[in-house]
Amino acid sequence: METLEQIQSRLAAALPSAKIEILANECAAGERSLLVAAASGFTVAKFLRDDAQLRLDYCSNVTGIDWPDKELTEKTKLKQLVDGVEKEVEEVKKTFRPGYLEVVYHLYSMALKHGPVVLRMRTENRADQTHLPSLTPLWRGAEFQEREVYDLYGVIFDGHPDLRRILMWDEFVGFPMRRDYVAPDDYEYEPTPHDEVLVEAKKHYLVEPKAEVKA
C-alpha cells in the first residue's frame, strides 16, 4: 500500500480544497493517521473508497474520543545572563487547547488486501458544534457504530439515515462516555469499598470515624 504521504499528496492533487494532515503517533505501534477537516470529510472518504489504487471498501471500526479542554505546558530551556553569569533558565509556555470530539475510522481494502488507513475527523467544540459528516452512505457497516458514537459521545452525524441512541434508552439524557459525565449518585452500601468506590462511600458515611488517640 502507498504511504500516508503519498496518499496525502494524491488527495491534495485530486481535492485541492480539502485540508489533510498526517498525525504522528508516539506509541509503540506508531500507527499514523489522516486528520481531515469536517467540511471535506465526506469527499475525502469517498476518494479513499473509490480510488483504483486504494479501494478501501471496508470500514472495520468507528471510534469516538473525547478531548476535554486542556492547558498545555511547554518547557523550553534558555540560556540567559543573570548577574553577569550565564545560566540556564526554564521558560514555561502555557497554551489553552479547547476541547473537541474526535471520530476515528479504520479503513481496509478487502479487494486489494491492504490496510488499515486511519481516518480522523474532529468537531469544532464539545458543546454546540458537534456536527460531523456521516460516512454511512459510503460504508453501510458504519451505521450502528456511528449511532453508538452519537449515543455515548454526542457527535451528531449529518447525513446518517437513522441517528438514534443505540445502547442507552431514548429518554436518557447526557453522553456517558464523555470525560466530564457525572453519573447520578445511586450509591449503596458496599461491604468492602476500595479505590473510587471508597471515596464515593465516604461521602455517604453519616458518622466520621474517630481519629485514633495518640499517646
Place this chain on the structure above:
Amino acid sequence: MLESTAMIDEGLKSELQKQGVYVTSLQELYNWGRANSVWPLTFGLACCAIEMMAASMSRFDLARFGAEVFRPSPRQADLMIVAGTVTKKMAPLVVRLYNQMPEPKYVIAMGACAISGGPFKQGYNVLKGIDRYLPVDVAIPGCPPRPEALIHAIMTLQEKIRNQALTGPNRPRHLNADIEGEYPVPAYGQNDLEPPKNSEVWQPPPIQR
C-alpha cells in the same frame, strides 16, 4: 382438605410403609408434583446463560432433576432464571416477561450480576440486582456459577416448594388471591429507571461503616 403432614405420625407412616401401605397427604403429593415439573424460561442475558445452557446439556443433564423443559414462551414457563447482567434498558422487559408468566412462578437470580450488578455495579447503565423489581426465590453467587451451582439452586428451589404449606399465610402465590399478580413495570427516566426500585419487594441495605 389440604391438611399438613404433621397430622400423620411419622413413626406410623414409616411403619405402614414397611407393610406396603403408603400414606401421604394431599399437600405432599401436590408439592411433589409441583417441585418436579419446573419449566424454566429460555432466557439468557450474558455469560451466565452459557453456563445455563451447559447445565441443560448432556454432561450436566438438568433433566435428572425434573427441570429440563426450557420453554421459549413465558406463557408456558414457571421458572425465570435471570442469567446475567440486567441493564437498565433490559430491566422493564424482564419484569414484563415475569408478568406474562402464569402462576405458580419462581425466580432464580443466577450470578453476581443478577444478584447485585456484580463487577458492573458502579456503572451508569446496570441494574444493581433484579431483586429490586422481582421476588427472587434463590440466588446463586458466582461469576459465572458453574452448572453444578445452578443444579443446586434448582434443588434448593424444589426443596422450598416441597416444604411450602398450601394453607396459611405462607401459602404459594397462586393459592393466595390477595397477592398482586403483576409487578409494576418501571419506566425509562432521564438517568435511571422510574421508580429505581419496587419498595414492596426490596429496600436498600442501611449504610454502615
